[in-house]
Amino acid sequence: MKTSLITGANGYIGKQLAGQLATKGHTIIATSRNGLGHTIKMDFTNEAEIKNVLFRFKPAIIIHCGAKGKPDECELNKEAALLANATATGWLVQNAAAIKAYFIYLSTDFVFDGSKAWLTEADKPNPVNYYGFTKLLGEQAVLSYSNSCIIRTVLVYGKSMDGRENLVSLTKKKLEAGEAFKVVNDQVRTPTYLIDLLNGIEAVVNKEAKGLFHISGCEMFTPYEIALETATFLGLDTSLLIPVTKDTFKEIAQRPLFSGFNCQKAFDELGYKPTPFRSALKKIF
Numbered sequence: 001m002k003t004s005l006i007t008g009a010n011g012y013i014g015k016q017l018a019g020q021l022a023t024k025g026h027t028i029i030a031t032s033r034n035g036l037g038h039t040i041k042m043d044f045t046n047e048a049e050i051k052n053v054l055f056r057f058k059p060a061i062i063i064h065c066g067a068k069g070k071p072d073e074c075e076l077n078k079e080a081a082l083l084a085n086a087t088a089t090g091w092l093v094q095n096a097a098a099i100k101a102y103f104i105y106l107s108t109d110f111v112f113d114g115s116k117a118w119l120t121e122a123d124k125p126n127p128v129n130y131y132g133f134t135k136l137l138g139e140q141a142v143l144s145y146s147n148s149c150i151i152r153t154v155l156v157y158g159k160s161m162d163g164r165e166n167l168v169s170l171t172k173k174k175l176e177a178g179e180a181f182k183v184v185n186d187q188v189r190t191p192t193y194l195i196d197l198l199n200g201i202e203a204v205v206n207k208e209a210k211g212l213f214h215i216s217g218c219e220m221f222t223p224y225e226i227a228l229e230t231a232t233f234l235g236l237d238t239s240l241l242i243p244v245t246k247d248t249f250k251e252i253a254q255r256p257l258f259s260g261f262n263c264q265k266a267f268d269e270l271g272y273k274p275t276p277f278r279s280a281l282k283k284i285f
Contacts, residue, residue, distance in 0.1 A: 004205065005029040005059035005101075007092070008066030009039045012164045013106065013156065013197065017065065020198045021205070029057050033066075045088045054095045061205060062096050063104045064089060067135070071110065071253035074131035085134035090141040093148070102208050103148040104201065109189070109216075111136045111152070114256025117188055117220060121212045121265055129253040139212075149209050151201060154216040154261055157226070158194030159284050167191070168284065171227040175236040185224035185243035190260035192216040193280040196272075203270040214261040218274045226277075233281045 004021060008014035009030035018030045018038070031053065035041030042053040044066050054062070067085055068074055074081035089105065096103040110132035111125040127133045142148045160169035167183075174181040192215065200215035221229070224243040231238045246255060266272035275283070 001026045002060035003027040003029060003057065004061040004063055005031060005054070005057060006063045006065055007031055007042070007044050008064075010034075010037060011065060012161055012166075013194070014065035015161065016194060017063065017198050017201060021202060024202065026205075029059055044092060045083050047091045050088075050091050050095055054099055054101070058099050059101055061102045061104070061208075062092065063106070063201065063205070064092055065106050067106070069108075069131070071129050071131040071255070072251060074134065075129065075252045078130055081130055081134045082137075085131070086137035086141065089138035093141050093145045097145050097147075100147070103142060103145060104204060105138060105142040105148065105150045106201075107139055107150050107152045108132065108135050109152060109154040109259035109261065110256060111139065112256055112259055114187075114258050117258035117260040118262045119214065119259065120262045121214055128256055131253060132256075146210070149204050150212045151204060152212070152214050152261070153192050153197050154259060155189045155191045155223075156194055156197055157191050157280075167223055167226050168230050168281070171230045171241075172234060172236070172285070175231055175234075175240050178237075178240070180240050180242055181227065182242045182244045182248060183224040183227045184246050184249070185222045186245045186257065187255060188220050188222055188258050188260055190216040190218065190220050191226055191277065193275045193277075193283075195283070196274045196280075200266060200270060200272050203272060207270065209270065213266045213270065214263050215266050215272060216261040216263060216274070217277060218263060219277050220260045221277070229277060230281060233278065234285060
């Protein structure tokens with residue numbers, strides 16, 4: 001198996017991806033900003049550290065999972081967001097090219113403006129917040145390198161990990177505590193089961209697929225509907241769920257209203273098969 005270097009390997013997706021690929025026999029170099037746990041230190045916002053680590057290990061594959069991923073934080077600290085999501089991605093791509101490594105970039109539905117759903121890879125990005133703008137700049141840097149692939153995904157959910165919650169796990173946590181939970185009901189997404197995303201990334205790695213792929217769930221829900229389905233499945237008190245509009249939270253960063261993906265290309269070229277939402281709940285809980 002070829003050696004793969006993963007950025008953001010202490011994060012929700014990166015840590016699980018490193019574990020899954022390792023169990024399949026891949027040699028993994030897991031990196032993080034602080035080098036804690038099972039990772040080695042590589043702050044990908046430090047150009048010198050990138051060059052030092054990549055030329056030291058010379059991985060055949062680089063999977064860039066790391067990002068500044070909270071939209072409101074990106075609006076408040078645009079300089080840091082631009083560095084982490086765009087400039088640093090360019091540095092990684094340049095060094096990947098120098099060592100002739102295959103490069104995979106994990107991106108987001110937030111590169112779109114939310115004017116339509118069932119988006120395909122052919123639809124034109126038009127971000128409505130700074131997070132999406134910086135991720136799109138990162139995509140453009142990746143597209144400049146032919147030996148690369150971009151994977152966009154949507155609203156990832158699964159088991160909580162290291163205190164990191166997602167909509168499904170947070171619904172369980174709040175309702176079990178008897179807390180009311182306000183959830184947006186005027187945005188739609190195709191939520192992505194974490195294991196499906198990992199399997200999609202693994203398929204890209206194994207095929208060394210090039211270009212752009214949408215990898216998400218195949219069913220469309222509002223966040224409120226996701227929470228309601230979860231609560232119903234777990235037998236929790238659904239009256240604690242309160243559907244609200246996006247304006248209720250006064251968020252700094254605008255969110256796209258519609259951003260569900262059409263994943264037909266991934267079905268056809270990668271053999272990608274997303275798990276139905278209710279079936280995923282059975283695996284999580």
